[in-house]
Amino acid sequence: MNSETTAQIEGPHAYPSAAPLEFQNVGMRYPGAARPAIDDLSFAVPAGEICVLVGPSGSGKTTAMRLVNRMIDLTSGDILLDGVSVSRRKPAELRREIGYVIQQIGLFPHQTVAQNVATVPKLLGWDKERTQRRVRELLELVGLTTEMGERYPAQLSGGQRQRVGVARALAADPPLMLMDEPFGAIDPINRERLQDEFLRLQSEIRKTVVFVTHDIDEAIKMGDRIAILREGGRLAQYATPDELLASPADEFVAKFVGADRGLKRLTLSHLGDIELIDGMAAHVGDPAAEARERAERLGAHELVVVDGGEQPIGRLPVARLNGQPVSVDDADPLSATASRQTSLRDALSLVVADGNRPLVVVEDDGRLAGLVSLELISDALRPPG
Numbered sequence: 001m002n003s004e005t006t007a008q009i010e011g012p013h014a015y016p017s018a019a020p021l022e023f024q025n026v027g028m029r030y031p032g033a034a035r036p037a038i039d040d041l042s043f044a045v046p047a048g049e050i051c052v053l054v055g056p057s058g059s060g061k062t063t064a065m066r067l068v069n070r071m072i073d074l075t076s077g078d079i080l081l082d083g084v085s086v087s088r089r090k091p092a093e094l095r096r097e098i099g100y101v102i103q104q105i106g107l108f109p110h111q112t113v114a115q116n117v118a119t120v121p122k123l124l125g126w127d128k129e130r131t132q133r134r135v136r137e138l139l140e141l142v143g144l145t146t147e148m149g150e151r152y153p154a155q156l157s158g159g160q161r162q163r164v165g166v167a168r169a170l171a172a173d174p175p176l177m178l179m180d181e182p183f184g185a186i187d188p189i190n191r192e193r194l195q196d197e198f199l200r201l202q203s204e205i206r207k208t209v210v211f212v213t214h215d216i217d218e219a220i221k222m223g224d225r226i227a228i229l230r231e232g233g234r235l236a237q238y239a240t241p242d243e244l245l246a247s248p249a250d251e252f253v254a255k256f257v258g259a260d261r262g263l264k265r266l267t268l269s270h271l272g273d274i275e276l277i278d279g280m281a282a283h284v285g286d287p288a289a290e291a292r293e294r295a296e297r298l299g300a301h302e303l304v305v306v307d308g309g310e311q312p313i314g315r316l317p318v319a320r321l322n323g324q325p326v327s328v329d330d331a332d333p334l335s336a337t338a339s340r341q342t343s344l345r346d347a348l349s350l351v352v353a354d355g356n357r358p359l360v361v362v363e364d365d366g367r368l369a370g371l372v373s374l375e376l377i378s379d380a381l382r383p384p385g
């Protein structure tokens with residue numbers, strides 16, 4: 001985008017709504033420190049993706065993030081935002097162009113929520129009408145009412161304050177958002193809600209996001225890609241959550257992602273991602289011989305009884321098919337059903353809770369979609385490739 005190679009500091013940069021970010025052999029050593037906080041760190045984040053930096057305490061996550069908006073300057077290597085080195089940008093200008101959300105959000109206590117959200121537009125000299133329009137739009141985007149805009153930060157809950165922080169960071173439509181443990185101080189239930197809301201928001205705004213956390217579960221949930229850092233700010237692995245869980249690069253990563261990495265992988269996939277067992281429906285009134293023959297052909301011990309609208313109403317063990325047409329009276333009631341949105345992990349729990357019997361999956365309109373068995377779920381756990 002910018003092919004100049006002069007060492008001069010550039011003026012404001014006209015970014016697209018999301019820009020790619022690249023760390024190129026980045027090194028950083030704090031003055032007087034015996035060893036670097038960041039050591040030869042390279043990775044690239046495509047525009048519009050969430051990259052999570054995760055790792056143990058002191059592995060350099062916050063340092064890496066602060067190098068991007070030049071709150072700290074790097075010692076070697078380079079960081080490119082939209083192909084342009086951040087070293088060539090004026091720090092103050094760069095910071096206005098990058099959204100920044102931190103744990104203790106740092107809202108101005110004597111300004112209203114609306115005034116807080118308007119901080120960057122004001123710095124950029126937007127007129128009053130444009131600013132007010134943007135503030136209204138952003139409050140709505142993060143799920144806050146216009147009325148809340150008139151309150152002061154102390155009059156909001158922790159979760160609401162965090163939403164204001166996200167709105168403020170988004171105000172000038174930045175091509176990149178830096179989020180440092182943004183939900184770290186929030187209780188687990190509200191934290192999950194904020195994570196879900198942010199993912200929904202991200203599906204609309206598609207910003208490039210660098211997200212720091214020390215919580216591997218949060219990393220797996222939020223990241224399109226995850227950079228695992230180890231002591232000394234070295235990159236242990238850079239991969240998608242599924243790759244990381246399926247094929248950890250070494251012992252350190254395997255330990256960091258946890259012994260339950262197989263189960264964690266199951267939360268990433270949904271029943272809609274796998275091929276279900278088909279052809280198991282028996283309609284009320286079907287001749288017993290026909291139903292028995294179908295079950296034998298499929299190697300099934302039971303069929304799913306469906307009504308005229310193809311909706312499952314019970315499960316019928318083949319042993320009970322003794323001459324009479326298929327009837328719901330002979331069937332066991334359905335203890336649970338799943339949908340295509342059910343995670344493989346939840347499906348596994350349901351299968352196990354039902355004595356390892358295949359689980360009935362229904363479409364959104366209630367029709368039978370198919371069955372999922374323990375074998376199908378464990379097949380999905382095989383490493384890719």
Ligand SMILES: Nc1ncnc2c1ncn2[C@@H]1O[C@H](COP(=O)(O)OP(=O)(O)OP(=O)(O)O)[C@@H](O)[C@H]1O
Nearest residue numbers: 030033037055056057058059060061062063064214
């Ligand atoms: N201002 C500083 N001066 C000197 N050393 C620092 C400074 N800030 C951080 N460090 C050191 O740099 C290393 C990386 O710190 P950093 O805060 O980036 O790690 P982190 O992974 O974000 O840790 P945490 O999860 O605990 O927040 C650590 O060894 C830390 O002690």
